[in-house]
Amino acid sequence: MNPxxxxxxxxxxxxxxxxxxxxxxxxxxxxxxxxxSIYVFLQxxxxxxxxxxxxxxxxxxxxxxxxxxxxxxxxxxxxxxxxAPKSATLRYISVEGFPLRIEDLRKSLDQWPELxxxxxxxxxxxxxxxxxxxxxxxxxxxxxxxxxxLQLIFDQLEPALKSLHPKITHHNFDQAIxxxxxxxxxxFAPAKNPEMWEQIIYPSIARLSKxxxxxxxxxxxxxxxxxxxxxxxxxxxxxxxxxxxxxxxANFAPDWQPEKEQIRAHAxxxxxxxxxxxxxxLLDQKQDKPQKISIIGAxxxxxxxxxxxxxxxxxVNIYDRHNDPAxxxxxxxxxxxxxxxxxxxxxxxxxxCMACLTRPTFISPIGKKLEITAACxxxxxxxKKNNECSCWLSSYQITTAWLSIWNxxxxxxxxxxx
Numbered sequence: 001m002n003p004x005x006x007x008x009x010x011x012x013x014x015x016x017x018x019x020x021x022x023x024x025x026x027x028x029x030x031x032x033x034x035x036x037s038i039y040v041f042l043q044x045x046x047x048x049x050x051x052x053x054x055x056x057x058x059x060x061x062x063x064x065x066x067x068x069x070x071x072x073x074x075x076x077x078x079x080x081x082x083x084a085p086k087s088a089t090l091r092y093i094s095v096e097g098f099p100l101r102i103e104d105l106r107k108s109l110d111q112w113p114e115l116x117x118x119x120x121x122x123x124x125x126x127x128x129x130x131x132x133x134x135x136x137x138x139x140x141x142x143x144x145x146x147x148x149x150l151q152l153i154f155d156q157l158e159p160a161l162k163s164l165h166p167k168i169t170h171h172n173f174d175q176a177i178x179x180x181x182x183x184x185x186x187x188f189a190p191a192k193n194p195e196m197w198e199q200i201i202y203p204s205i206a207r208l209s210k211x212x213x214x215x216x217x218x219x220x221x222x223x224x225x226x227x228x229x230x231x232x233x234x235x236x237x238x239x240x241x242x243x244x245x246x247x248x249x250a251n252f253a254p255d256w257q258p259e260k261e262q263i264r265a266h267a268x269x270x271x272x273x274x275x276x277x278x279x280x281x282l283l284d285q286k287q288d289k290p291q292k293i294s295i296i297g298a299x300x301x302x303x304x305x306x307x308x309x310x311x312x313x314x315x316v317n318i319y320d321r322h323n324d325p326a327x328x329x330x331x332x333x334x335x336x337x338x339x340x341x342x343x344x345x346x347x348x349x350x351x352x353c354m355a356c357l358t359r360p361t362f363i364s365p366i367g368k369k370l371e372i373t374a375a376c377x378x379x380x381x382x383x384k385k386n387n388e389c390s391c392w393l394s395s396y397q398i399t400t401a402w403l404s405i406w407n408x409x410x411x412x413x414x415x416x417x418x
Contacts, residue, residue: 004131005098005099005129005130005131005154006097006098007098007099007100007101007129008020008022008098008099008100008101008104009021009022009098010100010104012107013026013030015030016107016111017030017033018069018100018104018107018108020098020188022098023188023192023193024192025188025189025192025193027068027069027071027108028068028069028071029241029242031242031243032242033071034071034075034112034114034115035241036218036241036242037071037072037075038075039241040216040217040218040240040241040247041072041075041076041184041186041216042075042076042079044214044216044238044247044249045182045184045214045215045216045249046214047076047079047080047083047182048079048082048083049083050181050182051079051080051082051083051084051088052083052084054084054085054088055085055088056085056087056088057087057088058084058085058087058088058089059088059089059090059091060080060084060088060089060090060091060181060182061091061092061093061179061180061181061182062076062090062091062092062093062180062181062182062183062184063093063094063180063182063183063184063208064092064093064094064095064183064184064186065094065095065157065183065184065185065186065187065196065201066094066095066096066184066186066187066188066196067094067095067096067099067152068096068100068186068187069100069105069108069109070105070109070119070122071108071109071112071115072094072184072186073092073094073122073150074109074115074118074119074122075115076090076092077090077092077118077138077148078115078118080147080148081140086147088147089147089148089149090147090148090149091149091151092148092149092150092151093151093153093164093180094150094151094152094153095153095155095157095160095161096152096153096154097154097155097156097157097160097196099129099154101129102123102126105122105123105126106119106123109122109123121138121139122138122150125138125150127152127154129154130154131154131155132153132154132155133151133152133153133163134151134152134153134154135149135150135151135152136149136150136151136152137149137150138150156195157187157195157196157201158198158200158201158204161201161204161205161208162204164204164208179208179209179210179213180208180209180210180213181210181213181214182213182214182215182216183205183209183213183214183215183216184216184217185215185216185217185219185224186217186218189219189221190219190221190223190224191221197219197221197223197224197227199227202227202228202230202231203231203258203262205228205231206231206232206233206252206256206258209232209233209252210252211252211253211254211255212251212252212254213251213252214249214250214251214252215228215233215248215249215250215251215252216247216248216249216250217247217248218240218241218244218247219247219248220237220240220245220246220247220248224248225237225248228248228250230262231258231262232252232253232256232258233250233251233252233253234250234251234252234253235248235249235250236248236249236250290314291314291315292314292315292316292317293309293314293315293316293317294316294317294318294319295316295317295318295319296319296320297318297319297320298318298319298320298322298325298326298327299320299325299326299327299328299329299330300326300330302318302320303318303325303326306318
C-alpha cells in the first residue's frame with residue numbers, strides 16, 4: 001500500500017470538463033461524458049438486462065480501474081435501482097491512485113443535475129484522502145438500506161488488485177467466494193498513463209473473474225487486447241463512442257486455466273488460486289447463513305451490530321431490560337475515543353485508521369431527521385405485535401448523535417426468549 005496519496009491535479013476547459021494535469025487527459029468525453037459512460041460501460045456490459053435477471057436476494061459485483069469523478073458508479077447505481085429486484089445487492093469495487101479532492105468532485109458532478117440525488121450522497125460519504133480500502137453503504141429509500149455498497153480503494157492499481165485476493169470484501173454475507181461479474185477498465189489512455197495498463201495487472205483481473213465475466217473498455221490498444229487474451233478473455237473490437245472509432249468488449253472464457261509458465265512467472269503469496277470457482281451464493285446454503293440473530297443489549301455496540309446485520313438481510317431481534325435504546329453505560333453524553341496505534345503493528349494501525357474514518361459517515365449531525373428502514377430489524381418482546389422497525393436519531397449526545405435502530409413503543413423490563 002502506498003503510504004501517501006497524491007490528490008489529482010486538475011484544470012478545466014471552457015466546457016467545464018475536468019482534465020488531469022498529471023496525464024494531460026480529460027476524465028470523460030468532451031462531447032457528452034454521461035452518454036459515453038452509459039455506452040462504453042453500462043451498455044457494453046449489458047447491465048440493465050443482467051440486473052433485471054438477478055434472482056431475489058441476488059448479488060452483482062462490478063470492479064473498476066479508475067474511479068475518477070465517480071460517474072460510472074453513479075450511473076451503475078441508478079441503473080441497478082431501475083432494473084434489479086428490490087432484494088438484490090450491488091457491490092462496486094473501484095481503485096483510484098490519484099483521487100479527486102472533495103471540491104473538485106463536487107464541481108465535476110454539478111454538471112449532471114439528473115444525477116443530483118446520487119451525487120449528493122457520494123459527496124457526503126466521500127472518504128478522506130488516505131490510502132486503503134474505504135467501504136461505504138448507501139441508502140436506497142426502501143427496506144434494504146445496504147443494497148448499494150462501494151469499496152473505494154485509494155492506492156496504485158497493481159497492489160490494490162492484489163489486496164483483493166482471495167476475497168473481495170471483508171464482510172460480504174451474500175457470497176461464499178466473491179468474484180467480479182463485470183469489469184470497467186477505465187482510467188487514462190494507455191499512451192498517457194502506461195503504468196495503469198502494465199502486464200502485471202492482468203493476472204489479478206483473471207484471478208478475480210469467473211466464467212463469462214464481462215469486460216468493457218474505451219481503449220482498443222493492441223497491447224491491452226493481447227494481454228487480456230493471454231489471461232483468459234475472449235476479446236472483440238466494437239464501434240467506439242462519438243468520434244472514437246473502436247473500443248473493446250470481452251468475456252472471460254469458461255474453464256480457462258493459465259499455463260505453468262504463467263503461474264511460475266506470476267506466483268504470489270497473496271493469492272493461492274488463479275481462477276476463482278463459480279460464484280456460490282450462501283443463500284443456496286441456508287444452513288450456513290444465519291437467518292435470524294438475537295442481540296442482548298441495546299447499547300451503542302448492540303445497535304451498531306443490529307444495523308450492520310440488518311443491512312445484510314438478516315433478521316435481528318434486540319433484547320434489553322430498558323424501555324429505550326442507549327441506556328445504562330451508553331447514556332453517557334460525551335465520549336472520548338482513544339485509538340492506540342502500535343508503532344510496528346501496521347495492520348492494527350490500518351484497522352484503527354479505517355474505523356476512525358468510517359465513524360463520521362455512520363454518525364449524523366444532531367437534529368437531522370433520518371428516515372431509514374433497516375431490513376427486518378425489530379424489537380421483540382413477550383408478544384409479537386407491531387414489529388415495524390423505525391430508525392431515528394437518539395437524543396443522547398455521544399460525539400455528535402447516534403443513529404438508533406429502535407421501536408418507539410414501550411417495552412416491558414422483562415422479555416421472553418423463544
